[in-house]
Amino acid sequence: MNNAAVAEVFENIGKLLEVKGDSSFKIRAYQRVAREIDHLPVDVTALAEEGRLRSIQGVGDEIEKKILELLETGKLAFYEQLLQEFPPGLIEIMSVPSVGPKMATRLWKELGVTDVTGMEAALRDGRVATLPRMGAKTAENVLHQLEAWRGRKSERLPLGDVRPVALALADALSKTPEVTHVTLAGSIRRWRETVKDIDIIGASDEPQKVTDAFVALPEVAEVISHGPQRASVRLRNGLQADLLLKPEASFASLLQHFTGSKEHNVLLRERAQRMGLSVSEYGITDTATGNLETFATEEAIYKRLGLQFIPPELREGGDEIQRAEKGLIPRLVEIADLKGDLHAHTEWSDGHTPIEVMVAAARARGYQYLAITDHSPGLGIARGLTPDRLLEQLRIIHEMNRTFTDGFRILTGSEVNIKADGALDFPDEVLAELDVVVASVHSAMGQDAVKMTDRIIRAMESPHMDIFGHPTTRLIGQRDPIQVDMEAVFAAAKSTRTALEVNASPSRLDLKDIHVRRAVELGVMLVISTDSHHPDQLAQMPYGVATARRGWAEPVHVLNTRPLPDLLAYLGRVD
DNA sequence: GCCGTTTTCGGCCCGACTGTTTTCAGTCG
Numbered sequence: 031m032n033n034a035a036v037a038e039v040f041e042n043i044g045k046l047l048e049v050k051g052d053s054s055f056k057i058r059a060y061q062r063v064a065r066e067i068d069h070l071p072v073d074v075t076a077l078a079e080e081g082r083l084r085s086i087q088g089v090g091d092e093i094e095k096k097i098l099e100l101l102e103t104g105k106l107a108f109y110e111q112l113l114q115e116f117p118p119g120l121i122e123i124m125s126v127p128s129v130g131p132k133m134a135t136r137l138w139k140e141l142g143v144t145d146v147t148g149m150e151a152a153l154r155d156g157r158v159a160t161l162p163r164m165g166a167k168t169a170e171n172v173l174h175q176l177e178a179w180r181g182r183k184s185e186r187l188p189l190g191d192v193r194p195v196a197l198a199l200a201d202a203l204s205k206t207p208e209v210t211h212v213t214l215a216g217s218i219r220r221w222r223e224t225v226k227d228i229d230i231i232g233a234s235d236e237p238q239k240v241t242d243a244f245v246a247l248p249e250v251a252e253v254i255s256h257g258p259q260r261a262s263v264r265l266r267n268g269l270q271a272d273l274l275l276k277p278e279a280s281f282a283s284l285l286q287h288f289t290g291s292k293e294h295n296v297l298l299r300e301r302a303q304r305m306g307l308s309v310s311e312y313g314i315t316d317t318a319t320g321n322l323e324t325f326a327t328e329e330a331i332y333k334r335l336g337l338q339f340i341p342p343e344l345r346e347g348g349d350e351i352q353r354a355e356k357g358l359i360p361r362l363v364e365i366a367d368l369k370g371d372l373h374a375h376t377e378w379s380d381g382h383t384p385i386e387v388m389v390a391a392a393r394a395r396g397y398q399y400l401a402i403t404d405h406s407p408g409l410g411i412a413r414g415l416t417p418d419r420l421l422e423q424l425r426i427i428h429e430m431n432r433t434f435t436d437g438f439r440i441l442t443g444s445e446v447n448i449k450a451d452g453a454l455d456f457p458d459e460v461l462a463e464l465d466v467v468v469a470s471v472h473s474a475m476g477q478d479a480v481k482m483t484d485r486i487i488r489a490m491e492s493p494h495m496d497i498f499g500h501p502t503t504r505l506i507g508q509r510d511p512i513q514v515d516m517e518a519v520f521a522a523a524k525s526t527r528t529a530l531e532v533n534a535s536p537s538r539l540d541l542k543d544i545h546v547r548r549a550v551e552l553g554v555m556l557v558i559s560t561d562s563h564h565p566d567q568l569a570q571m572p573y574g575v576a577t578a579r580r581g582w583a584e585p586v587h588v589l590n591t592r593p594l595p596d597l598l599a600y601l602g603r604v605d
Numbered sequence: 606g607c608c609g610t611t612t613t614c615g616g617c618c619c620g621a622c623t624g625t626t627t628t629c630a631g632t633c634g
Contacts, residue, residue, distance in 0.1 A: 055617050059606040090607050128623095130632055167624060216634090229634085255633095257622050262633090272634075274621090287619085292634065299618035304609085310619050 031101055033067050033074050039100060039109055040064035040093075045121050046112045048131035058296075062088040062347075065293065067097075069348070071548035072517060075101055087348060119145025127175045136161065150176060182268065186224035188506045190536020190573065192269065193218055196228040199249060199271060206243040208236040211281055215288035216272075220342045221576030223506060223539045227270035231288050237275035244273045279324040280312045286328050287311035293347025294340075301351060302335055309335075343579040362579040363558075365572055367591040370399035372497060373445065373468055373531065373559035374568070378423055379404035380412035381563045385427065389440055391565035398594045401441035401466045402427060406455035408447040409472050417460045420444060424463060439594055441465040445499055450474040452488030454495065461494035465603050468531065468559075470499030471512060479513040486514065487522040496601055497557055498523065500533040500540040508537070516545060520552050529555040529589050532581075534574025535567070546581020555600075557589045 041064040047057045066087050067074055077083055078101050083094045100106045116138075123134045123146055137143040140161060141152050150173070152158050159169040196214050204212035209232040213219075216229025234240045241261040245253045250271075254262040260274045276284040287295065288311065299309045308315040313324040314334055325331045329339045337354040341362060344350045353359055374388055375381030381388070385402055392400035404423070405414035415423065424442045431440055443466040447455035454461065454469055461467055469489050477485065489495055501519065502511035523530050530549055533540045538561070541549065549556060558574040560567055578588060585591040589600060598604060 053606080053617095056606050058617080062607090088607065092606055128632065132631060163625065163630085165625060171623085227634095255622055260621060260634095262622090274634090288634085290634080292618095295634095296618055303616095303618075304611085308619075312620090 031075070031104060033070050036074050036097065036100060037064045037068035039106060040067065040096075042121055043109055043112060045124055045131070046116055049116060049120060049124075049135050050112075051131075051135075059088060059093070062293070063093050066348070069346070069544055071544040076517070117144035119148070122146050123149055126172070126179050128172055129175070133172075136164075146176070178264070178268075186226050186507075187269070188536055189218065189221065189223055189225055189539075190570075192225045192228065193536075195265070195267065195269065196230070196271075199228060199247070199265075200230050202247055202249070203230060203232070203240075203244055203273070206240055208243075209234045209240040209275070210278070213285060215274075215285060216290060219289045220291065220345055221573070221580060223542060223577070227272060228265075229288055230271065230273045231281075231284050232273070232275050233278040233281040233284075234275045235277055240275055241273060274311070276311060282325045282327050282331060283309075283313045284311045286331050289342050289345065291346050294345040294350070297347055297351050298335065305335065307335070341579065343576055344582070346580075360582065360584045363575060363583050363585050363588050363591065365575050367585045367588070368397070368558065368571065368575070369593055369597070370397040370401070370441075370590050371560055371562070371568060371571070372401040372441070372443075372466055372557050372590050373403050373499060373533070374400055374562045375404055375445070376402060378402075378419070379409075379414055383565055385423075385440070386430070387565055388562065388568075389430070389438075391568050393438055395568060398437065399439045399441050399597065401443040401468075403443040403445040403466070403468050406444055406446040408449065408455040414447075414455075415444070417456060420456070420460060421463070437594065443467060445470055446495075447472050448485060448489040450477070450485065452485040454489060454492055458492075458494065461492075464494070465598070466496050466601055467494045468497045468499040469495045471503050475503055475512050477513070479515055482512055483515040483518050486519055490522045490526045490528045495526075495528055497529045497531050497559075499531045499559075500535075500538050500561070501530055502540050502542070502545075504540055504542075505537050506539065511540075516548070520549055520554050523549075523554045524552060527555065529557045532556055532558045532574050532578050532583075534558060534560045534570050534572075534577070536570060536573045539573060539577045541577070541581070543577050543580035546578055546583055548581075550581055550583050550587050555589050556583060556587050559590070 040060050044057050044060040078098060083089050083097055096106055096108060120134055120138060123129055137149055141157055143149045143152050153169050153173040158164055159166045196218055200212050200214055211233040213231050215231050217225045238258040241256060244261050245256050245263055249265050250263045251266045252264040254264060262272045264270055274288050302309045306317045308317055313322045315322050332339050338357055338359045340350050340354050340359060371392060376385045376388055377383055389400055405412040407414040407416050427440045427442050442464050444464055445468045448469050448471050449455060504511035530541055532546060558578055560570050562568050
């Protein structure tokens with residue numbers, strides 16, 4: 031049973047207990063554990079075997095027993111019994127926005143609704159509208175939400191698709207005279223790999239005028255809610271966008287509140303409460319005196335709570351508050367730390383521009399080096415280079431390097447296929463000529479975990495492989511990761527001194543955040559690379575940096591934060 | 606069901622908007 035499956039069981043237990051009307055705190059306990067297990071960088075089965083389930087946040091006696099039962103028997107009696115008490119479609123009914131446990135229960139008990147189809151019928155024929163304390167407007171709204179919910183292909187979209195839209199929306203809103211400090215918050219500010227909606231905040235003394243302007247923007251297709259301080263809309267592209275406004279004095283608190291995550295805020299506010307303080311989007315209130323204190327910066331808010339500043343990328347409701355309390359939030363890697371990019375393609379294979387155009391773009395970014403890593407021959411679809419073509423490219427690059435007077439260096443390289451048996455797609459004598467060898471899986475992605483893991487480890491054992499490119503090959507929302515034992519990959523990477531790539535392409539982000547964190551814990555070297563096929567894509571580096579930051583990576587963990595001489599020394603290349 | 610710089614028992618985040626209500630419950634973020 032994998033982590034996602036275990037997490038789903040606990041998530042569903044939480045939902046069913048809500049319908050049952052059980053303690054909201056108990057419900058939260060199950061939901062928290064579900065989320066923690068879903069975000070675990072290691073296999074929950076492995077943790078269980080080591081007897082370390084209790085190291086998961088929120089796992090106590092009861093839930094530990096339940097996880098063990100689930101893993102050992104594939105079933106959980108407590109859950110099975112709960113499922114018997116309710117119609118199986120009830121959980122799905124509650125996934126429709128605006129339908130919570132109370133309404134789901136009433137629809138079931140008072141109208142006999144047991145699934146989404148039945149709910150739709152009851153909405154359409156007027157039965158819902160006639161229930162006490164419901165009405166035509168409620169029924170109409172739920173029906174509308176149901177149709178929108180059906181139309182959506184997935185709950186969350188890749189950050190790379192949403193972020194540009196959100197920036198444009200914030201820019202349009204900032205032209206409203208009554209608002210200042212228009213800022214993106216929520217999961218976009220935390221750089222989560224996927225986002226569900228766009229959260230925008232601003233400061234204003236006349237917020238009603240601003241929400242009025244917001245719902246009137248041309249991108250808005252539908253207004254979901256519209257009050258004096260906040261508004262929610264559905265955009266023409268189907269995304270939901272929320273706007274929240276407060277007076278200038280509360281802006282830092284608003285930013286902190288709306289950046290979330292929700293789980294982070296719950297933990298933060300629980301901590302505050304133990305200190306006799308109450309945290310809200312207005313500021314921090316002393317519970318004893320009722321005095322509201324406001325703050326100029328987020329740093330000041332965390333400081334008031336006795337905590338180190340926690341960067342947005344770490345605010346996921348895990349152990350970041352405990353660590354901040356002990357002063358253990360490190361100085362995370364930043365875009366300015368990067369000295370170069372180690373994965374780029376040109377028109378020699380499947381890139382779109384000549385070498386010199388890519389190089390000029392890299393130099394314009396202030397880099398000291400750029401690795402040209404066109405594909406190896408096995409990737410026919412990407413016009414992979416033959417050995418002869420590669421050697422010709424090397425001669426040209428060596429000539430270009432002689433023209434630089436400022437120490438800039440084009441690194442010769444290749445993105446080499448790892449073949450199905452783990453062999454690399456160029457002969458050793460060719461690979462030996464290169465400054466840097468990125469090796470990646472591009473074929474036979476359906477291998478089982480044993481074969482795939484052996485294949486990758488064999489490749490890493492080659493003396494020439496420097497970097498494992500986009501290690502899980504997943505494409506967010508499009509292609510699942512390969513089946514592979516990541517713990518074994520981390521161990522092999524460490525023993526062979528192979529760096530693992532954090533591919534910054536927004537459709538990849540691979541390694542992903544939780545794998546970065548595990549790699550950092552184990553002392554595995556990382557690189558952050560854009561895998562650019564066009565000079566403009568060099569600008570996607572922030573997505574990779576953010577992913578690394580979400581995995582708690584510091585400059586020392588990232589190979590391409592090193593200046594050229596140090597990098598060459600690490601790669602075993604000496605001038 | 607979990608958890609501890611007041612606690613192994615008694616707590617457990619905070620506020621806005623909507624609809625159907627004459628004062629509030631449900632849902633969401």
